[in-house]
Amino acid sequence: MMEDDTSDFKKRYDAISQLLQESSGSKEVVLIEGGEHADLSSTQAFIVAKEKKIPPAKWANDFVTKYSQKITDVAAATVKASGPYLNFYFDDSYLANVLKEATKPGYGSLAKKPIRVVLEHTSANPNGPLHVGHIRNSIIGDTLARAFRKAGYRLEIQYYVNDMGRQIAIVVWGFDNLDSARHEGEKEDAHIARVYIAANREIEKDTGITRQVDKLMQLVEEGDPVTVKKFRKEVSRCLDGFAVTLQGLSVAHDRFVWESDFIRNGDTKRIIGRIKKLPQAKEDGTLALDLTECGFEKEYVIRRSDGTSVYGARDLAYHAWKGANFDRIIDVLGADHKLIGAQLQCTLKLLGEKAPDIVHFEFVSLPEGSMSTRAGKFVSADDLIAEVTRCAYDEVTVRRPELDETARKAIAKSVALAAIRYDIVKVSPEKSTVFDWNEALNFERQSGPYIQYAHARACSILEKAGDFTKCYELETEQEIAVAKQVARFPIVIGRVIAELRPHLLATYARELADAFNSFYHFEPVLRSAGTVRDRRLTLVQAVQNTLQESLETLGIDAISTM
């Protein structure tokens, strides 16, 4: 297992960084990834030039003559000046060490940490099936969760069930008042959506229904047994439907936390009591908070004038509970929750509670406009999975006609999952997207199946090779380029965690596959002999293992044939 703070790369980085600081006498040290130029690069010369009025290229040259030996001694690297740029090149032991680590199971795992993290994602209202917008939340959240576990954290994944919202009250009203029998073979969440859409149409025609819905909400907050039971029943049925969808996406939760529990157990009442005592509290029929110090113009309402709590109050109770049981809280939320999320963070800080880190993602819309469960305007995740799986099956059938149907179906299922998850996770969360069937059904480059294919190719080579002696001394440019990509994996895992940006891993996996494919076409493995064959097979094994670990962290099956 790789220790993140003692890795070979980090050691060399730190040593070089130290020498740069020493030589420049500057507080600021610039040491960056060298990319195509070198293993590490520095533009320290420009800083020195500014501070000491020494021409940058001259300083860089002087550094090389004065520090070459020291660099070799402490970091096993050579340094060259390229004009004002300093380029550092690690010696052969670097990539040899990388290959040794990368061929071990679990490569990229970071040191175990005693930190307990709770990560909440998806948490969609149970009033209709998950659609392509919801699953952006699920996939970002699940990928992040997998990365946290890979990075050695203790993690619990939660789904916060909004079981007392207006939407659910509307659903319950629909079941009480409309023709609402389930159709033959209809999935439970789809059934609920149908009733929800119908109920909303009735509300549009007759606004008097709104009062009946309000009454239901009041009853549920009071804990009226019959009403509570009705709410629970429909919410549970919807969650059963979600479970099928989420399983199809390889997305798992450890715990479902019900919003109404925070009313029942008194937590909401207690947190309202604490909020009342805050200097920012304003009680005037309603209970509200003045959050101008956090930059919010409008008051944040906690309790209605009729004495009932709003969603925000329950959410505060939920987060206080999370804070009491975990060291760190992470929430994955849509961009529409930015304001409410910031208000939540601010209020928790005022209360002296842990505030969550919130990962926001922008909206997914359809070519014809934004999605709406109420209007029945959405592409459900179930339809997406079904359609992508169908296309994947056709594709497998064309490519591998010799396989039996069961095998082709199994591959199609994994390929479809890869296509969907990758298509969503590859885009940075702050980009709003328009759902595109062509993109979703594309299994070529920059897709999940492309990376799976590179992995399957590596598996195939290893299978045909049989036993071989490990050899860690690489030589050709292609081999070295691939190994350098392999080396980045633990660093990428670390960055995904630090920046809460899972798409970095998606980009990385694609780049590793690119490098490997290029190597594959230029350097024969099985047709080479002796140590050349051994070292290339060792490299293929490192790539196979790294791709497998990357894919699994992305929640994609690392299949060995396709």
Add this chain to the structure above:
RNA sequence: GGGCGAGUGGCUUAGCCCGGACAUAGCGUCAGCCUCCUAAGCUGAAUGCCGGGGGUUCAAAUCCCCCCUCGCCCGCCA
């Protein structure tokens, strides 16, 4: 009106937080590559005032200011 996010070749997209050496890749277009380890692949070509304008800097896609366009939010809904 205010707040947040986005704007990168025809389309999609990385890089932006933390400024540096020819701006990442895919789709599409054009030209090639399967008697050879899986062609869901590889190679090459064309296509970019990195939304516009100022500024800071030796150096700006990246930092600062202004403007434009698009999305989201601004409820005693959740």
